[in-house]
Each structure stands twice: as C-alpha cells, then as structure tokens.
Amino acid sequence: MAVFTSCDKFLDIRPTGKVIAETGDEYRALLTSEYKNFPEDRGLASFRSDEITFDASTTSSEDYDSFFDIWTWNDQSPQATTASLGWRRYYHAIYIANTIIANRNNITEISTADRNQLVGEAYMMRAYCHFLLANLYAKPYTTVQPDTTRAVPLMLTADVNLVPQSQSLAAVYAQVENDVDSAALLMNKTTWDKGFNYRFNTTSAYALKSRLALYKGDWAAALAAAKQVIAAHPALEDLTSSSAVLPNSYKSAENIVALEQVMTPTYARAGRVSDELLALYKSGDRRKAHYFNEISSTTTLISKGGGGDLRCSFRSAEFYLIAAESAAELGNVAEALTYLKALMAKRYSTAFYNFHAANVDTLSQAELISYIYDERARELAFEGHRWFDLRRTARPQLQKTYDSNTYTLQQNDSRYTLRFPLEAVEANPGIEKMER
C-alpha cells in the first residue's frame, strides 16, 4: 500500500486552469461569473410592453426575426429564430449561490466580514433570480390567490439529482423575503467602488424588499423599505446639470446595484420609442433629451441603453417613486408629494419644476396615484420596469400596428404571463404541476 501512496503523489496533477473552489477568492470568482452572465430578460420583456415599437420601414429583418413575435405576444407559434427568455441561466446562478451557501464554513483564506458579505450576496442572488422568474412566468401576485397559484420551482440546495415541481406564488415570495432577510443580516458592504458596484450591497436588500412589497401591493412594507433605501442612499442624478450622466449608468450618483444591462446593444438597436411613451413627457422634461434620440418626426431611437456603462438593477429614483406610490395608496398624500417632488426637482429646470409641482399639488388621491404611474413610465423607461408595472396594475388592453396589421393584447389577457420555455418543460414536465 505504501507504493500506492507514493504513486498518489506522483499522480497529483492540477490541470492548468482547472479548479475546485476552496478559497475565498475562488468562491468570489464563481459568483462573479454569475454576475457576468446574468440574463437581460427585463430588457427582453420590455418588447412586450408599450414602451417599444417596431416600424416596418426601419426594422432590420434580423431584429424582426428575433423580437417580432415577442413584441406581438405571439406565444403560440413563434418563429424558431425568436429570442428566448432565460430559465436555466437563472437556475445556474441559483446553483452557484446554493453551493456558496452550503460551503459557507468550508471557504478558506477569507475574513469573517468577507465571508459574510459573500454568503449574503449569494442569498441575494438566489432571491433576485427566484423573484424575476416568478414575475416572468407566474401570474401577477395582485390578481390571484397567491397560495393556490402556480409559480416556479424553488431551488434551495445544490443537487443535480432533484426533479422539482413548481411552488405556489406565495411560497416563492415568502422564500425570496426570507433570503433577503438572511442577506441583510450577513452583508456588511454599504458601497462598492465603481467598477465593482454590480455586486449586491446592504442597501440592495432593502431595495429588493421594497420592490417585492410593491409587487405584492403591501404598501406599508413597500414604504418602510423604500424609506430605508432612501435613508441609506438618497442621492439623485441632477439632470438639469450640464455634467449629468444617464441615471442608469453605473457611474451615476443614483446607482445602487449596476448588475443588469437591461437594454443590451441588440435590444436598444432593435426597438424604437413608442408614441405612447413619448406622449407622456411634459414640457421642460430634461429626461426626454437624455433618454431618446429623435432622428425624424416618426422615428425616435433609444439612447438609454446599449452602452457598456449603462447597467442598473436598482437606483434611488425607483425608491422615491415606490415611497410616493405607497404613501399615496395609504392615503398619505402629503408624504407622497414630498417624494414625488424631490425627484421632479432633479428632472425639470426650476421654472418648469415650479409649474408642474404646483399642478401635482392640486391632484386628488386617485389622480396622484395615476400621475405616479406615469412618472414611473417616464423615469424608468427602458430599465425593464414597464412590463412588470403593467402586470401589477391595470393590465390594460395594448394595441400594436405593423405594416397595417394590428395586434391586440386584451385587458387581463393571459399573455400578461409568459409560458414556461419549451426546453424547460421538455426537460422536466413536472414544473407545470404545483407542489402542495
């Protein structure tokens, strides 16, 4: 047996470039890979909203092939070339997050603070992936009985032998909240240096919690969490200043997490700004010039996307808007106005601000809520919010026209919820069922 032991040493060769993660740096590199490959589905889902339009005269056939059937909600028989939304990619990120969580005490060469931060980020990664999946592939929380509605599978252990079924919407949301709470306890990094600020930080836990409560219609929780975000990260990019950068840039003062690019160069090139969206902007709105590029009276291109620096998953303005909406819903109009006007002050030059601010002061509660919806559309255009906002609010009828053909998404249409990707159902038909 002695010879075998010496042979073991002889045979111990680590292939160049291959690794089984052990150290803190190696586990960090595993997670970085998931940050890098994070799906841009919030951008792709924007094609289904009313932000983006296509125009037969300027849309390239390549873009048509990739996005037309998403834009027209053709889920029954899309062209084979249609861009597909993510599924496995999210679960791969969840798998890596689960690996980190399971091995939290085996990670070597890492300080306690860094270990907690890394494991906290893994919880955030798992929470954010489950949250996005549930909002892409399950019915809107506010429209159904969450505890009897099929959502998506929850994967909480790194085990390739599992054959999961879907969980209820309530169960998925509860697990996401749980994971965010675990993350909030562990994470200790309040800000990352620019260049690393795609990583989750302490503020992002409140941010996700606030967005989740908003999607649930839990106004008190949404307001409380939004206040925590604003307290920790109040900065807003001042678009009236000549040195302003786009608020969704990773360098912007507003940026909390610069993870998703949302509008990739392909998406940004393919889409045109819809007339409905352009019509929402009021006189003197500085955002119009920053966000869009009007190349003719009929065609407006998207400037707020495509650039490598334009990455944003969470930024301050969203939480001013959530605070405003939640306060308004709770009947606290004065508080709602404070948050709304704080944002408006950075979007209009003084004269226009005074004019529009005086107008919002006169709004009733219902009018104010509707104004805030429009303000969200204006502020968060092309940042992957519109589709989810339509889902959680009125799910209105949408109409799109291309080459004299009209396509309609009825009010409350079942296509407000995506079908599971075909390859996911083929690989595991069980996901259509709900675990009880």
Place this chain on the structure above:
Amino acid sequence: MAEYAHRFNKVHDLEVMAGTEVRRLKSSSLYSAAYGYDARTLTTQPVLFPTEDLGRQYPLHRETFQENAYVSWFATGSYTLMARYTLGASVRWDGSDVFGVAKKYRFLPLYSVSGLWRVSNEPFLRNSSAAKWMDNLALRLSYGLQGNIDKNTSPYLIGTFNRTTVLPGNVETVITAETAPNPNLRWEKTSNVNLGLDLSLLDNAINVSADYYYRKSTDLIGTRMLPLETGFSSTIINWASMQNEGLEVALTTRNIRTKHFTWHTNLNLGFNSNRVLRETVAENSTYPGREGYPVGAIFAYRTAGLDSDGYPLFLTNDGQKVTAQQLLKLNSHGASTLTAEQQRAQYQYMGTIDPKVSGGFINTFDYKDWQLGVNFIFNLGMKVRVQPSYSPANYDRGLNTNRDILQRWTTSNTSGTFATLMTSGTRAPEYIRYSEFNLYSMLDTWVRNNSYCRLQSLRLAYKLPKTWLSKVGIRTASLSAEARNLFVVASNYDNYLDPETMGNPFAQPLAKSFVFGLNVQF
C-alpha cells in the same frame, strides 16, 4: 519487471511475471504575434486597438501547458500440471492523473483468470490410435473483469479560470463551472467470457482454432438530460449497457504437399453481434434510440415512391402511403406538430453499419523457389447511409451532381424515380421541411446494402538460388512483385468510387498499388 519460471519435480511448471511502468508527459505551447518586425533591430511596432473588445479578439500572446502522469502495475502467473492442466491469472492496474476524482478511481483494474486443458496430452489419447492423426487438442476458458472511469466528470464542481470584464475597464478573474458534478460516478464494468478450442490434425495439415466470446458492459458512461432547474442541461451518468458476442474461426489447411509443390489455405471468419441493452435518449430527440438494436443501427423513413407532384411518399407503420406533410403533421412553417416521441416512432430500423461476417481468405502456393500468394478480405451484410444525390429543395446548379438528377420526376418525365426539384411557392410546409430540416437524407432511399470482397494482395516471389549467392557472400535474396487492391467485388455502389468509402461522394477509392521488392540478407 521481474520474471520467474521453474519446474518442480518434473510435473509442476510455475511462471510468474510482475512489472511496473511509470510515465510523465509534459507539453507546452507558446504563441506570440508581433507586427512590424524589423530583423535588423529585432524590434516590433506596438499595436493600438480601437477598443478593449477588439484587443481581446486578437491576443498577441497565448500559452498552454499540460502535464499528465501514468503508473501501471501488472502481474501474471500460470501453473501447469503434467503439461496438461494450466491455470492462469493476471491482474493489472493502470493509474493516471485524474483531477477531482476520488483516489480509488485513479487506478483502472483489470482482473482475469483462465484455464487450459491440453486434451491431446492425456494418456488415454496419447496411447490410443488417435495420436497418429491428432497432433494437438486444447480447450481454453477465461473470464475477465475490467473497470474504466470517465475522466471528464467529477463528483465535485470543477471550474475553469477565465478573465472577464463586468463593468467597463475592470478586468476580473472568474471561474466558470458549466459541467454538472456527478456525485454518483462509478466504474464502467466489462465482463468477458471466452471459450476456445485448438485442434491440429494429420501432421498439422489441418489447424482449427475457434473462439467464442461474450462481453457484457454495464454502467457505461452516457449523457442524461437534467431538469433545467438544476442549473445544468445534462450530466454524465453511469447508465448505458451493451452486450457483444461473437465467434471467430481460423482454419488453416495444407491442401497439397509434394516434393516441389505445396498449397496452403487460410480462412478466417468473424461473426459478431452486439446489442445496446440500455441507453439514454434525450426527451427532445427526434431520432430513435438504439435500445434493443445494434450499436451501429441505422434508422430511416420508409418510402413508397413519389406522388403525382413528384414529392416522396412515405409508408406508415400501418401500411398507408402518405406525404411528408401527413406523416409529420407539419404546420405552415414546416415544423412537425408531433411530439418528439411520436416523431421517433416514424423511423424504421434498416440494419447496422457493422458487417455480419468479416474475414480473410488466403492461398499460398510454393513451387520450388517460387511463391504465389492470393489474399482476399471480405465484409458482408452491412448497411450504409449515403449522401443524397442532390437536395430537392436547395439544389445548386453551380455544383456538380451525379446522374441521378436526370432521373428526377418532372412534368415531362413522370416516370422519374427521384424527387422533383421543389420550389418555395408550392407546398410550402414540405418545401421548408426538405430545405431546412434533415428529412431528405433520412429516407430509406439513402440506406444501401454494402457487402464486398477485395483482392487485397497478389504476390509473386522468387528466391534466388543459393549456389549463385554464396559466390558473392550473400546468404539469401529474393525478388518479389505485388499488386495491392487490384479489384473489388461488391453489392451495388453506384455513384461512389469504392464500397469501402461509400457514403462520402468525395472520397477517393483505395489506391491500387504495385510493389516490386528485392530482399537481401548477408
């Protein structure tokens, strides 16, 4: 290596051999690109890329390094009693560097035991009249067990280092781990039974050697599709199994022996049949799995001529003649609305690419100093899938096509046997199916019988008389002329140059070659 052989008390023979082998290989490569190189000053010009991304696309320096180590241990031993009964055993472990695999899997084991009974040495035969015509009769039996491990999977999550940029200008190390770990990894096992018979008769005029083997492999490594929720689309698991059995017979006869002339014939035949007992088929695969069929199974759609437009007709399992549209229930985009499983069921088994019988037939004639050798090889009873002569939907007039195109169905040649040239305007779903999907090449039209017998070698040699040679100090010398691959007799291989390269229209036939030799020994 150490060997030991000894005979005890005149009846016990013992032979033992053991050895080890150790190897370590290192290989490295280096790539370096420089622009504007000046040989006088040995300087180069710096490269300024417009963007970081472009710079990454054209790396100026690349290195690789690989190191592997191998260790083997082996031992064999045999014991023979009274030159009649032999018992043998052997063991071998081959070890290699495998990363991320439990240590016990580093060494591949191979064990075998064997027995031999030399019946012709038994006194009851030796002392009987049979000894006059029987020179040798032996029975052999062996059993072996072999283990193998897939080196590309690991129970651990193995990652690959990389460098990437998440936010502009900030290069970071990442580890990508896209291969699912496999905690249930185990040995691939092959067990092997061999029965043999050796017989020599009539002063070695007839020699027969026959071997029957049965090999069963279980827990073979295969790909299994995973639920995507695991984070991976497939993993490698020990799942598949197959069996292999066959008979090998070699018959050597000395047909004629006179003072100046002898004629030897050597015939060897191999019969092999194998069967896949278990394998995984991807849920979404539209091509059938081989479970219950040979490893080399070919499946195809059965056709039944052409319809009134010159489109292929298919024969369904219940004997009806239908178009591709009806067979596959195509939608308007040429996609089948059948499930993958239903599509698999439309295929029918056509045969296997492996021969049922293969072997060689060698005749050697010696007359005085002349020797003539005639050497045939043959492979019988296989199938081959050939490339379609032309694509009915994507026919390119600029390319050469064989004459089948002239036999195609047209309105003026309604007796044509090959599919018409289709256009996108008519029967669009079928057009798309033939143009974009792999349908036309899957017709049984393109599965052909393949059997052949080749004259591999015809060789004439002449030994120069020794009386001449001894004068110039040469011990032996011979002249020879050999023709290789002179001709082949085969089943129909139209459109191809050789039955052995059938399937690939661009492959050259095996070259005929003529070899003249002079062999001199001092």
